[in-house]
Amino acid sequence: MSIQLIRDISDTSSFWGAAWVFGCFPDLHIVCDAPIGCYNLLGVAVTDYTDALPQMANLTPTSIREEDVINGTAGALVRTIDDLRSLGSLEGKRLLVMSTAESEMISADHTRLVARIDPQARFFWSRSLEQDEWTGRDRALLFAWEEYGRPSVDPAAAPGAPNLVNIIGPSLGCFNAPADLYEVRRLIEGIGGTVNLVYPYEGSIASTPRLAEAAVNVVLYREFGAPLAEALGRPYLFAPFGVFGTTAFLRDLGRLIGADPAQVEAFIAREKRTTLQPVWDLWRGPQSDWFATVDCAIVAGRSYVEGLTALLGDELGMKIAWTSGRPRRPDEPDNIEIRRRIHARAPAFVFGSINEKIYLAEANARATHYVPATFPGPVVRRTTGTPFMGYAGAAHIIQELVNRFYEMVFNFLPVEQVKAPAAPGGPPHGAPAGPPAPPSAETMPWTKEATERLNAALEQVPYLARISASRSLRLAAEQAARARGAPEVTVDLVEAAIAHGGQG
C-alpha cells in the first residue's frame, strides 16, 4: 500500500459534512465525541468563515482528554449529557451523539449507551476516518429521513399536491447556498411550483416527515443529495446552470408538476426581457468577443464545475483549460498537480478556493483573475445577489467577468507619467556609473532567436495582459542592449528581461 499525499486539503471529513447537515435542525442537539479542537474548528472557527455564523449553537463536545483516550469516552459522554440536561439545553430537542476521527480511533461506539440514556436519542457513527464530507452529508440526510421521517409516513400516500417541490441539499458549509437557493426557488415559483421544504437548511426533525408531501424534488448539488431524492421515490431534477440549461430545466420541471406549458413559456419569455436582458445585451456588445480570447480553470464542487463549464464553455465559447471537481475523479488533477499547472501557466480566470489563490500568489500571476467558487477559504456569501445557478446566475457571472476584464484593462494600461527632466550635466555627483540610456526613437534590430523567445514568453501571459507585457519586455531588452552598446537584441538579453520580471 503506497501512501497518498495531500496538499492543502480541499474536502473535509464525513464528520464535518454530517454535522453541517444536522446542525441545520433547530430541534436537535448534537454532542460530538471529540477533543476540544474538533469542536472549536467546526463549531466556532471555520463555520464563522463559511457561513458567517458566530458559532454553531446546537453543538457540544465531550472534550476528550488524555485519560479518556486511555479509558474510553463513555464517562465524558454521560457527564456531558447530564450537564446539558441540567442546563435545560435538551428541552424540546432530540439528542444526537456523533463519533469523530479521534473517538473512532479508539473505537468508542456508543450506540447502546445512548439508547439506554434516552430511547429517543440516536448515535451516528460518522466514519470520519474513511469518508469525505460529501458522503457524510449524504449519510446524514438519509439517516435523518430513516430515523425522523419515514417511520411516520404512509408509504402509499400520494403527494400533498402535484406542484409541491422540495429543494434538497443546501446546508452549512455549502458555498454560496443562500444566493443559489433564492434563484432556484424563484425559478420553481415562476412556473407555478410551490416550494414545500428546503431541506435541511430550513428543515427540522419535526418537519422531516413532510419530505414525503412533495411531488418532485430539486437536488441543488450534484456532489450530494441525490441519494435522499432516490429514497423519497419521487422524480427529481438537479438545479440548473446557464441560459440553455435553465430553460431545459424549467420545461422539464413544468412537465413534472403538471404546469400549463403556456405558463412556463410565458415565464421564460418574461425572463428574457428582465433577468436575462443583460446577457443578451452583453452578448451583442463588444464584451462577448473577449470570451473567445481567454481561458479559465475551474476548481469547485461537481455542480459548479459542470455548470460553469456549460455556461462559460458551451454557451459563451470560453476556453476551459482544465477543471477539477469535488469529489474529485481519478482523471482530474489533485492539488499537487493543480499547483504545478498554475505555476507553469496560469489561465486568465481561475475559479477556486483559497488553495488556488495561494498557488496564484506563489506564481506571482498578477494577470490572472481569481474568482471564489468553493470552500475552503474565508469568503462571505450570505446575500441573495451572487448566484451561480439559474438565469440570474448566468447574468451575474457574465457581469462579473466583464467587470474583471475592465479591471484588467485598467491595471495594464500604459501609464506614461511625465518624469522630471534629469539635472543638466548628467547624473548627480557620486551617482553610480552607467545609468540606463534613455529610450531611443530608433527601432532596435532583434535576432530571430530573440524574437522567438519573446513570443514564447508572451504565450504564457493571459491574452489581455499580453500587449502590456510585450511592450515592457521589449523595452527592458532594448534598454539592456543599448546600455551594453550592443547593435541588436540577442536571446540572452531577452532571458535577462524575463528573469527580471519584465513581463507585466
Next chain:
Amino acid sequence: MAEIIPLTPGDASAPQEPFKPGACKLHPQTMCPAFGALRVLARIEGAQPAMVTDTGCLYGLTFVTHFYAARKSIVAPALGTAELSGGKVQEAANAAIAEAAREQHVSVIPVISLCVAETAGLAEELLPTEVDGKPVVLVRVPAYAIHSHPEAKDIALAAVLRRFVDRQSDHEPGALVLVGEVFPADPLLIDGVLRKMGARVLTTLPGRHVDELRLAGRGGAVAALHPFYRETVNVLRERGVGVVTGAPIGAAGSAAWLRAVGAALDLDEDVVERVAAEEEETARGFLAAQPLKGATILVSGYEGNEMLYARLLIEGGAHVPYVSTSIGQSALTAADEAWLKAHGAEAVIYRKAIEDDQAAMRHWSFDLVIGTTTLAAYAKERGIPSVYYTNILSVRPLFLAGGMIASLSFVRELMNRRPLYERMVEFFSADTAQ
C-alpha cells in the same frame, strides 16, 4: 477623546452574593490547541510544515492557518483507517516529510503530529532528523493533552528552539530576549527604553526566522512577556539565560519590570532607577485622568495574555471584576493574578468555558465585554458593546507608557459606541421575538 457617555454607576452593579463560576463547563473557549503550534511554525520563513492527522482535522487547521498564520501550502499524508490501524503512520509521516523537502529554500520541516497520529503512535527516533540538509523537527500537539491554543505555541516554540538555539557563543551583555507574540511596535518601544538603561532587545520570539532562534541563546536574559511560555523559558534557562517574568504593563508594572530587567542584566542601578521612574511618571500623568473611571469591563480571551490587559484597564480606572483565560494556572501567572485580586478582580478563571463567562454576565452589569467570538456575540445580543479579544486588542501596542495610552484610548472609544449596539439589538430582537 470623544464625549464621554455616563456609564453604569459603580455601586449599582456591585452584587451582594459572591460569584460562582459556571456549574458545568460544556463549551471550552479556545482555538484548537494545535493551531497555536501551526501559527508559530508556519510563520517561520522557509518553514514547510508536514501535518500528520486525519482529513477533518487537516481541513480545519489548514483553513485557519491559511487565513491567520501564513498563506503557505501545507502537505500531509492521507491517513485513513487502513493507514492508522495498519501501522503506516511512520511511513506516512516520512512521505510527507520527503514532499515538504522538495520545496526550495526550506529552513525547517516541522512535523506536526496531532490527535489520531499521537493515538496511533509516532516514534521520534524513526523520523529523519534532516533531509538533504533540511532540518526536521517533530512537534507533538494532540488537542486532548494540551488543552489550550497558547500552550501549544509554547510547545512548538520550545521544540524548534531546542533544535536551533546557539549553545556555543558567549552571552552578550545587556541583551534581552523577549518571548511573546506581541504587536510589532512593542519590541521597538521596549528597545527604546532599554537603550536608555544601557541595554537592548536582542530578538523577539516566536520569530520569523530560524536565525532568531539561534540568536536567542546569546541573550543575557529572557523576558517571558506572556505567562504561558514555560517550556520555552526552560530551554533558555538550561542554556544559562536568566529569566524575567511579568511584563512592562501599566505604571507600577512597567517600572517594576524595568527594575527586574536591570537586575537580570546587571545594569547600572542608578540609571535603571532613573529610567524606571521616568516611565512611571509618564504613565501616571496619563492615568491621572482615569480615562476608564466608572466603567465595568469583562475580559475574556483565549490568547493567554488576558491578565495583562485586565491590569491595564484597572490602572486606567476601570472596574474589572472578572477575568478568564484558556491557559492553566502556573508560577508564571501567579504575580498577575495576585495583583488583579488586590485591585478589585473577584474572579480569575483558568481553562474557562463559555458557561463561566455567561455566569459572570449574569452576576455583574458590564459596560464593555472584551471576549471570545461566542461571548462577544452573546453580549451583542444583549446590546452591550463588545469586541473579539483576539482580533481587536492584539493589534495594538500594549506595553510601557506608549502602549498603555494607545490601548486605553481605544477602549474608551469602544464604550462610547453603546447606542449603536442598543439600536441593533432593539431592531433585531423585535423581529425574532415571535
